[in-house]
Amino acid sequence: MFRIAFPESKLLKNLVDVISNFVDEVNFRVNEEGISIRAMDSSRVALLDVKIGREILEEFELDQEEVVGIDLDRFEKILKRAKAKNSIGLEKETEENVLKIIIRNGARREFELPLIEVAEEEIRIPELDYKATVEIDADYFLEIIKDIDIISDYVTFLADENKLKIFGRGELGSVNVVFRREEALSFEVSESCEATFGIEYLKDILSGAKIADTVRIFLGKDLPLKLEFVIPGCNLVFYLAPRIEESVE
Amino acid sequence: MFRIAFPESKLLKNLVDVISNFVDEVNFRVNEEGISIRAMDSSRVALLDVKIGREILEEFELDQEEVVGIDLDRFEKILKRAKAKNSIGLEKETEENVLKIIIRNGARREFELPLIEVAEEEIRIPELDYKATVEIDADYFLEIIKDIDIISDYVTFLADENKLKIFGRGELGSVNVVFRREEALSFEVSESCEATFGIEYLKDILSGAKIADTVRIFLGKDLPLKLEFVIPGCNLVFYLAPRIEESVE
Amino acid sequence: MFRIAFPESKLLKNLVDVISNFVDEVNFRVNEEGISIRAMDSSRVALLDVKIGREILEEFELDQEEVVGIDLDRFEKILKRAKAKNSIGLEKETEENVLKIIIRNGARREFELPLIEVAEEEIRIPELDYKATVEIDADYFLEIIKDIDIISDYVTFLADENKLKIFGRGELGSVNVVFRREEALSFEVSESCEATFGIEYLKDILSGAKIADTVRIFLGKDLPLKLEFVIPGCNLVFYLAPRIEESVE
Numbered sequence: 001m002f003r004i005a006f007p008e009s010k011l012l013k014n015l016v017d018v019i020s021n022f023v024d025e026v027n028f029r030v031n032e033e034g035i036s037i038r039a040m041d042s043s044r045v046a047l048l049d050v051k052i053g054r055e056i057l058e059e060f061e062l063d064q065e066e067v068v069g070i071d072l073d074r075f076e077k078i079l080k081r082a083k084a085k086n087s088i089g090l091e092k093e094t095e096e097n098v099l100k101i102i103i104r105n106g107a108r109r110e111f112e113l114p115l116i117e118v119a120e121e122e123i124r125i126p127e128l129d130y131k132a133t134v135e136i137d138a139d140y141f142l143e144i145i146k147d148i149d150i151i152s153d154y155v156t157f158l159a160d161e162n163k164l165k166i167f168g169r170g171e172l173g174s175v176n177v178v179f180r181r182e183e184a185l186s187f188e189v190s191e192s193c194e195a196t197f198g199i200e201y202l203k204d205i206l207s208g209a210k211i212a213d214t215v216r217i218f219l220g221k222d223l224p225l226k227l228e229f230v231i232p233g234c235n236l237v238f239y240l241a242p243r244i245e246e247s248v249e
Numbered sequence: 250m251f252r253i254a255f256p257e258s259k260l261l262k263n264l265v266d267v268i269s270n271f272v273d274e275v276n277f278r279v280n281e282e283g284i285s286i287r288a289m290d291s292s293r294v295a296l297l298d299v300k301i302g303r304e305i306l307e308e309f310e311l312d313q314e315e316v317v318g319i320d321l322d323r324f325e326k327i328l329k330r331a332k333a334k335n336s337i338g339l340e341k342e343t344e345e346n347v348l349k350i351i352i353r354n355g356a357r358r359e360f361e362l363p364l365i366e367v368a369e370e371e372i373r374i375p376e377l378d379y380k381a382t383v384e385i386d387a388d389y390f391l392e393i394i395k396d397i398d399i400i401s402d403y404v405t406f407l408a409d410e411n412k413l414k415i416f417g418r419g420e421l422g423s424v425n426v427v428f429r430r431e432e433a434l435s436f437e438v439s440e441s442c443e444a445t446f447g448i449e450y451l452k453d454i455l456s457g458a459k460i461a462d463t464v465r466i467f468l469g470k471d472l473p474l475k476l477e478f479v480i481p482g483c484n485l486v487f488y489l490a491p492r493i494e495e496s497v498e
Numbered sequence: 499m500f501r502i503a504f505p506e507s508k509l510l511k512n513l514v515d516v517i518s519n520f521v522d523e524v525n526f527r528v529n530e531e532g533i534s535i536r537a538m539d540s541s542r543v544a545l546l547d548v549k550i551g552r553e554i555l556e557e558f559e560l561d562q563e564e565v566v567g568i569d570l571d572r573f574e575k576i577l578k579r580a581k582a583k584n585s586i587g588l589e590k591e592t593e594e595n596v597l598k599i600i601i602r603n604g605a606r607r608e609f610e611l612p613l614i615e616v617a618e619e620e621i622r623i624p625e626l627d628y629k630a631t632v633e634i635d636a637d638y639f640l641e642i643i644k645d646i647d648i649i650s651d652y653v654t655f656l657a658d659e660n661k662l663k664i665f666g667r668g669e670l671g672s673v674n675v676v677f678r679r680e681e682a683l684s685f686e687v688s689e690s691c692e693a694t695f696g697i698e699y700l701k702d703i704l705s706g707a708k709i710a711d712t713v714r715i716f717l718g719k720d721l722p723l724k725l726e727f728v729i730p731g732c733n734l735v736f737y738l739a740p741r742i743e744e745s746v747e
Contacts, residue, residue, distance in 0.1 A: 074421050077399045081392070098422075107389040109396050112423045140605040143579070147607050150575045172572050173596075174610045323670050326648045330641070347671075356638040358645050361672045 002030050002066055005059035005089040009082035009103070011234065014211045015050055016079060018236070020072040021204035022046055027118045030092075031065040038123045046201045047224075047239040049125055056233030058087060066092055068099055069118035075101075078111045126239065130218040130226065131191035132159035134184045138212035138229060140177075145202050145209075147175045154243060155199050159219050160192040168199070185214055193221045195242045205229075208236045251279050251315055254308035254338040258331035258352070260483065263460045264299055265328055267485070269321040270453035271295055274367045279341075280314040287372045295450045296473075296488040298374055305482030307336060315341055317348055318367035324350075327360045375488065379467040379475065380440035381408035383433045387461035387478060389426075394451050394458075396424045403492060404448050408468050409441040417448070434463055442470045444491045454478075457485045500528050500564055503557035503587040507580035507601070509732065512709045513548055514577055516734070518570040519702035520544055525616045529563040536621045544699045545722075545737040547623055554731030556585060564590055566597055567616035573599075576609045624737065628716040628724065629689035630657035632682045636710035636727060638675075643700050643707075645673045652741060653697050657717050658690040666697070683712055691719050693740045703727075706734045 006012050015037075019026055022041040029036045034054040040047045054060045082088055082103045089102035092115075101111040144166050148155050152168030152175075159165075164184060167176040181187045208229045209215060218226035222242060229236040255261050264286075268275055271290040278285045283303040289296045303309045331337055331352045338351035341364075350360040393415050397404050401417030401424075408414075413433060416425040430436045457478045458464060467475035471491060478485040504510050513535075517524055520539040527534045532552040538545045552558045580586055580601045587600035590613075599609040642664050646653050650666030650673070657663075662682060665674040679685045706727045707713060716724035720740060727734040 077421075081396050081399065103396075105389075105392065106386065107393070107426055107428070109393065110425045110427075111396070111400075112425075114422055137604065140603075143603065144605070144607060147579050147601075147609070150579065151609075172575075173612055176608045176610075177605055178608075179605070326670075330645050330648065352645075354638075354641065355635065356642070356675055356677070358642060359674045359676075360645070360649075361674075363671055 633684040
């Protein structure tokens with residue numbers, strides 16, 4: 001049994017939007033720490049690790065850990081009915097196989113979503129030895145990915161001791177953005193590194209950038225890109241396997 | 250001959266939007282009391298009764314009652330050209346078969362809409378013995394219908410001495426909203442009753458809910474649903490025949 | 499070489515939007531006075547003459563006149579990435595065949611647009627003896643053209659000593675707008691005149707009306723329509739050949 005509530009729907013809506021870009025169904029694990037969700041896309045190129053801390057929930061009642069399997073398409077349809085400032089409650093009784101979703105905007109509107117069985121594959125978060133960590137404004141990150149999207153299917157990140165450069169090139173021209181050491185919010189580069197990633201996956205994460213204040217970009221030679229979106233009371237971490245250079249146009 | 254003007258276009262735009270969801274052409278009857286319009290949809294399931302009181306019109310000049318037949322699609326195209334705050338004038342000369350529509354936003358923009366002959370079927374408003382009347386916020390009503398729409402094609406209203414419950418059920422789950430006696434703006438239930446209605450017709454009336462402050466819901470055993478939208482200076486009453494229970498999925 | 503910057507993107511975005519409605523590619527001529535662009539549509543019915551004065555540019559560095567040939571579709575895609583309040587820089591090195599476009603919204607986002615060769619046809623601006631010049635609010639002009647568009651494919655301008663009348667007629671009815679001498683911002687009519695123009699071309703110029711304060715309308719018997727959009731620091735002049743009356747429905 002649990003009874004939890006988000007003071008505003010916006011955070012949950014954006015997180016579910018991000019997750020639904022990678023998987024169709026997922027398990028929400030509710031325990032003493034809050035809610036955690038892990039998802040890997042079917043091509044195993046992208047991995048999401050989400051934790052919502054109970055401290056940002058308005059209500060939190062739980063008698064034992066619960067794992068609820070959710071059809072994200074149906075869940076999103078219901079969440080869309082809430083305005084950004086409406087509160088959202090999630091409730092489950094121990095014996096019932098249904099999630100109650102309560103939208104409050106004066107009236108109390110109660111939805112019942114049948115739960116589903118979602119195969120539990122253990123998703124291990126890799127421990128990687130990154131050579132560069134640069135933190136920038138999440139808004140800038142969002143705009144840059146959208147900029148490059150009009151020009152190229154790939155985004156290249158290049159870090160050296162002086163700067164982080166994010167760029168894309170295509171037939172229509174090129175886009176370049178440079179963050180110099182002193183412009184970044186934090187900047188640690190122990191070794192120069194460069195890696196290229198498919199832009200489709202990066203676009204799928206942008207709903208996360210919208211609710212984040214900043215994003216920490218982790219790079220290493222031949223390593224997956226790691227993005228840590230800094231959201232109060234919430235961890236949203238994204239891993240993306242690099243593209244093999246030859247395939248870049 | 251008449252010369253009338255709405256201080257803002259919003260009311261007229263929303264009313265015409267509602268009416269055009271049920272019929273393609275309609276008669277506007279202009280007399281000493283204001284404007285009245287009655288419309289029944291072709292399947293005879295829904296009935297609209299609209300009265301616009303002259304007290305909310307900015308200008309009102311009339312020498313004799315006039316009945317003007319309007320092609321609603323053309324009329325809507327013209328009304329869309331007015332912003333919500335623009336005033337709208339309607340003028341007709343006795344001998345002419347044309348409605349002048351005047352939009353004022355600084356400039357005076359004058360449209361001429363040819364009138365049409367609309368067959369005058371006498372539509373009688375039923376006198377019904379309702380067992381329950383509950384008044385709620387029009388905004389809540391609007392949201393509830395949209396909520397149920399993602400789940401079901403039918404909406405059920407259930408009233409008893411303690412509450413009004415509005416709900417829908419479908420394969421994707423269910424939606425329930427309960428207004429307890431003390432939460433409703435007014436609440437009179439002399440007998441428990443329940444009835445189910447097609448959601449399509451209820452969605453077609455929602456532009457009326459947008460301009461209303463509250464809505465009075467009238468229910469009775471096997472009776473049509475009656476909705477009275479409370480709009481200053483304007484009566485918008487809607488009747489909807491119930492669905493036979495067996496046809497509900 | 500030049501390095502120029504617009505303090506806000508809005509003016510450039512709207513001008514490029516107008517120009518791209520008439521031609522696919524165009525030369526931007528950058529000289530000591532600012533930027534000038536001339537374009538004639540392929541049917542030679544419409545002619546645009548645009549001048550952006552250097553006084554409204556935030557930055558202006560130039561060592562010699564440059565003519566840069568631009569694919570407007572690609573350029574627009576890049577400009578769309580700037581929000582209305584973002585500054586836009588345009589830079590070109592003497593030897594390079596690339597235009598750098600810099601969007602600043604905190605981060606400095608740099609796009610490179612390959613330049614193209616655009617055939618330089620000399621476009622001569624006609625010297626015409628207009629009989630009527632009436633200046634009205636650019637917003638009114640915009641709304642009137644959109645009004646007539648729902649009714650007719652043609653717009654007629656009629657000026658006499660007392661008024662300017664702009665109207666259209668179609669099967670669905672008619673639209674009339676009259677500016678009396680005393681309502682116009684300026685009014686000079688030496689001879690009555692009337693002319694009819696295709697509305698498609700007038701709609702294509704409306705992005706210019708959005709950034710203009712007022713528009714001066716020049717009319718003469720059998721002469722092209724001349725529209726002078728009054729935009730601080732910018733000249734946007736539009737010529738449109740009249741329709742032969744017989745072709746009007």
